Amino acid sequence: MFETPVTFACRGQQIVGMLHLPPGRGRVPAVLLLHGFTGTKVEAHRMFVKLSRTLAHKGIASLRFDFRGSGDSAGNFEDLTIRSEVADSLEAIKFLARHKRINSRRLGLVGLSLGGAVASYVAGRERTRFAALVLWAPVAEGPGILDNLSTPEAVVSLAQTGLTDHEGNLVSMAFVRQFAEMKPLREAAKSKCPVLLIHGSQDQTVPATHSDMYERALSSPKRAVKKIIIPGADHTFNRTIWERRLLEETVAWLTATL
Numbered sequence: 001m002f003e004t005p006v007t008f009a010c011r012g013q014q015i016v017g018m019l020h021l022p023p024g025r026g027r028v029p030a031v032l033l034l035h036g037f038t039g040t041k042v043e044a045h046r047m048f049v050k051l052s053r054t055l056a057h058k059g060i061a062s063l064r065f066d067f068r069g070s071g072d073s074a075g076n077f078e079d080l081t082i083r084s085e086v087a088d089s090l091e092a093i094k095f096l097a098r099h100k101r102i103n104s105r106r107l108g109l110v111g112l113s114l115g116g117a118v119a120s121y122v123a124g125r126e127r128t129r130f131a132a133l134v135l136w137a138p139v140a141e142g143p144g145i146l147d148n149l150s151t152p153e154a155v156v157s158l159a160q161t162g163l164t165d166h167e168g169n170l171v172s173m174a175f176v177r178q179f180a181e182m183k184p185l186r187e188a189a190k191s192k193c194p195v196l197l198i199h200g201s202q203d204q205t206v207p208a209t210h211s212d213m214y215e216r217a218l219s220s221p222k223r224a225v226k227k228i229i230i231p232g233a234d235h236t237f238n239r240t241i242w243e244r245r246l247l248e249e250t251v252a253w254l255t256a257t258l
Contacts, residue, residue: 031060068080
């Protein structure tokens with residue numbers, strides 16, 4: 001198993017990632033991992049690292065990276081928008097698909113939370129590129145999520161400066177508007193690849209009803225959609241028993257579909 005730090009660029013800014021490759025020399029399927037809002041390529045309790053390493057043992061490569069303005073990548077958080085994350089993801093999949101070890105016809109996407117919504121946009125833009133889509137606690141629509149960005153204090157700050165504070169991160173008016181207006185269900189429906197949805201029953205950040213919305217929007221005779229609700233689990237599956245189920249189901253799905 002090989003783990004290599006990598007860099008590529010989007011709109012002149014450096015993006016930093018980690019490429020995981022199985023041992024050997026032949027071409028292998030690969031997965032792109034998209035982290036959540038204020039997250040990084042590692043994610044809570046290193047679950048992206050654990051997923052990538054497990055996939056590599058199963059013969060599947062992966063690339064996890066920091067969106068611009070997050071983690072080790074260039075840029076400022078206040079410049080982050082839904083559109084910038086989609087643009088970063090499209091560059092990342094190009095980078096991954098060009099690698100000599102990667103079978104560009106056997107690609108998958110994994111997205112967590114807001115990364116799930118971004119993954120939906122990417123799957124919609126690249127309608128025939130992906131063979132699998134996995135969404136962990138995905139955001140289906142903006143209203144009702146990140147309500148602290150619409151408090152009276154936040155509204156005043158946005159009106160006066162174009163920015164507001166979210167847990168020590170400056171968030172722009174552009175992000176707030178794009179988040180409120182995004183339509184990930186519509187975008188995901190443009191792709192026909194099989195979809196796995198995994199959500200915690202006690203998710204207080206993005207309620208499990210969001211996965212219900214994905215299931216209704218995407219289910220069709222031509223597409224396999226599987227939804228798993230993990231009893232008791234929170235937004236980022238913060239117990240080892242929840243994480244174990246999350247990773248086992250994800251790896252089994254990707255192994256079967258890629």
